[in-house]
Amino acid sequence: MFRGIYPLLVILLISLFGACGKGKVGIDLPDGTDTDTDSIPPQTTTPPSGNGSLFLYGSNMGAYAGWSDEQLAEILIGNPAKDIAGAGVNSLRPAMYDRFVQQWGYDIRVNAFETYQRLGGMDHTIFLNGPADEHRDQTKYCNGTQSQTFANLYEPIWLSSGNVNPNNYYANYVYNVVKTYGPYVKHWEVWNEPDYTNNWAATQTWDRSDPDPCDLTTFAAPIQSYVRMLRITYEIVRQLDNDGLVCVGGLGYPTFLDAILRNTDNPNGGSVSTDYPKKGGEWFDCLSYHVYPMYDLGSNQNSDAAAAAVVDHKNAFQEVLHDYSYDGNTKPEKTFIVTESNIPRKAIDGYVGGDEVQRNFLIKAAVVAQKAGISGIYVYGPAESTALAQATNPYHAMGFYQNISSGPYNATITPGGIAWRTVSHLLGTRQYDPAATEALQLPANVDGGAFYSTDDKDYIYVLWAKTSGSDENTTAKYTFPAALGVKKATQTSWENKESEATGNIQLTGSPVFIKPL
Numbered sequence: 001m002f003r004g005i006y007p008l009l010v011i012l013l014i015s016l017f018g019a020c021g022k023g024k025v026g027i028d029l030p031d032g033t034d035t036d037t038d039s040i041p042p043q044t045t046t047p048p049s050g051n052g053s054l055f056l057y058g059s060n061m062g063a064y065a066g067w068s069d070e071q072l073a074e075i076l077i078g079n080p081a082k083d084i085a086g087a088g089v090n091s092l093r094p095a096m097y098d099r100f101v102q103q104w105g106y107d108i109r110v111n112a113f114e115t116y117q118r119l120g121g122m123d124h125t126i127f128l129n130g131p132a133d134e135h136r137d138q139t140k141y142c143n144g145t146q147s148q149t150f151a152n153l154y155e156p157i158w159l160s161s162g163n164v165n166p167n168n169y170y171a172n173y174v175y176n177v178v179k180t181y182g183p184y185v186k187h188w189e190v191w192n193e194p195d196y197t198n199n200w201a202a203t204q205t206w207d208r209s210d211p212d213p214c215d216l217t218t219f220a221a222p223i224q225s226y227v228r229m230l231r232i233t234y235e236i237v238r239q240l241d242n243d244g245l246v247c248v249g250g251l252g253y254p255t256f257l258d259a260i261l262r263n264t265d266n267p268n269g270g271s272v273s274t275d276y277p278k279k280g281g282e283w284f285d286c287l288s289y290h291v292y293p294m295y296d297l298g299s300n301q302n303s304d305a306a307a308a309a310v311v312d313h314k315n316a317f318q319e320v321l322h323d324y325s326y327d328g329n330t331k332p333e334k335t336f337i338v339t340e341s342n343i344p345r346k347a348i349d350g351y352v353g354g355d356e357v358q359r360n361f362l363i364k365a366a367v368v369a370q371k372a373g374i375s376g377i378y379v380y381g382p383a384e385s386t387a388l389a390q391a392t393n394p395y396h397a398m399g400f401y402q403n404i405s406s407g408p409y410n411a412t413i414t415p416g417g418i419a420w421r422t423v424s425h426l427l428g429t430r431q432y433d434p435a436a437t438e439a440l441q442l443p444a445n446v447d448g449g450a451f452y453s454t455d456d457k458d459y460i461y462v463l464w465a466k467t468s469g470s471d472e473n474t475t476a477k478y479t480f481p482a483a484l485g486v487k488k489a490t491q492t493s494w495e496n497k498e499s500e501a502t503g504n505i506q507l508t509g510s511p512v513f514i515k516p517l
Contacts, residue, residue, distance in 0.1 A: 056376025066407030088424030097130030123186035142214035195256035206255035303360035344397035
């Protein structure tokens with residue numbers, strides 16, 4: 001269910017001082033046909049009945065020799081001024097390590113975030129991690145293994161003056177990061193994958209007994225320390241950035257969530273007391289999780305099964321939340337984001353892989369995630385980490401661009417990058433409408449959804465024939481219900497190529513975007 005390697009833990013610090021350059025990146029967006037905004041909508045246009053927010057077509061960040069953060073953002077988000085089409089990304093997930101800001105200062109990346117905003121990026125995610133050596137907890141909760149987290153977590157968060165306590169290293173770090181980057185960031189993610197473990201069997205007991213710090217490879221501290229970090233982050237974000245969301249950080253195991261929800265930050269076994277009145281669920285708004293579907297598929301290695309895995313993981317976490325009454329009735333529901341996901345562009349070690357299945361997965365994952373109420377997906381990662389022919393690990397073959405081996409702006413976009421750009425370009429300002437999707441009356445062998453534009457007051461329908469087994473080659477016929485009045489339409493492929501369509505559509509395993517005329 002869960003991968004054995006956490007790739008973001010080995011990301012290098014991002015270069016900040018690369019020189020600007022000019023050039024064309026990858027493949028340009030093809031010229032679209034003229035959109036007739038006066039056309040008759042395909043059905044009565046009513047506001048969608050979804051959650052009302054725009055989906056985040058995100059990307060993780062990385063470090064590439066000779067590239068600055070700003071230049072990397074240009075090939076992800078796009079920069080028309082430099083004729084850079086980008087990969088359709090509208091939100092980024094960089095790290096903001098304590099050890100980094102202690103060395104370079106808290107404002108070192110303000111110019112980069114201003115560039116992200118100018119390019120069109122929004123609602124970014126920062127994961128809070130990486131104590132400087134002088135701020136690291138020296139306790140060894142396991143024999144010979146030092147804690148990975150912050151010292152002085154149990155110092156008071158606030159001074160009597162109302163100022164943050166500088167002796168609480170984590171609180172002081174979070175306060176300064178949020179104060180500096182609050183205008184640009186929506187999601188404050190506490191740690192990256194705190195439940196990473198090399199002991200899968202132990203995860204099967206975490207819903208009954210607290211995780212052993214020895215099994216938490218990248219955290220190596222008690223669960224109460226993690227709840228304490230959530231509490232500190234929550235109190236600070238609520239003071240400085242009331243619109244921000246505090247998120248648990250890239251979880252992989254629902255059993256770890258159970259341990260968070262049943263514990264307070266009390267170091268004495270997580271019990272409720274006057275000083276520790278609330279359990280973990282009271283200290284976060286958003287559940288961030290990671291899902292690499294290649295581990296879930298078995299022999300059912302196709303893009304629909306991979307996309308379904310994204311939702312299956314969400315449902316598993318949702319079930320735990322409901323067990324603790326975070327169901328929207330007794331207690332508020334949590335929002336969800338996926339902050340790492342992808343499948344490789346090459347089949348390695350028996351896992352799913354290939355250009356076609358990856359590009360189909362990325363579009364389908366974006367669609368089914370919105371249908372499931374997930375707020376966004378941050379794809380891993382910007383570029384493949386080696387030449388495809390030399391890739392021996394599935395993570396080597398994930399990225400919007402082929403391996404970047406030289407400086408800006410020499411980068412070749414992958415089919416997956418083109419697909420992400422297409423779905424974001426066509427649906428990025430639209431909202432999923434479940435009622436309009438229901439009206440499509442999709443047969444059992446077809447999937448998709450309806451997406452509404454409040455500006456244009458029209459719909460785009462995303463449709464595909466469901467795949468099965470280990471084959472993306474499948475077909476299905478679909479006819480729009482007469483009540484929708486679809487006589488003619490434009491049909492856009494995964495690579496943003498348009499053609500004419502009628503009310504009778506021949507579908508394949510590759511999603512198409514249908515806009516009635």
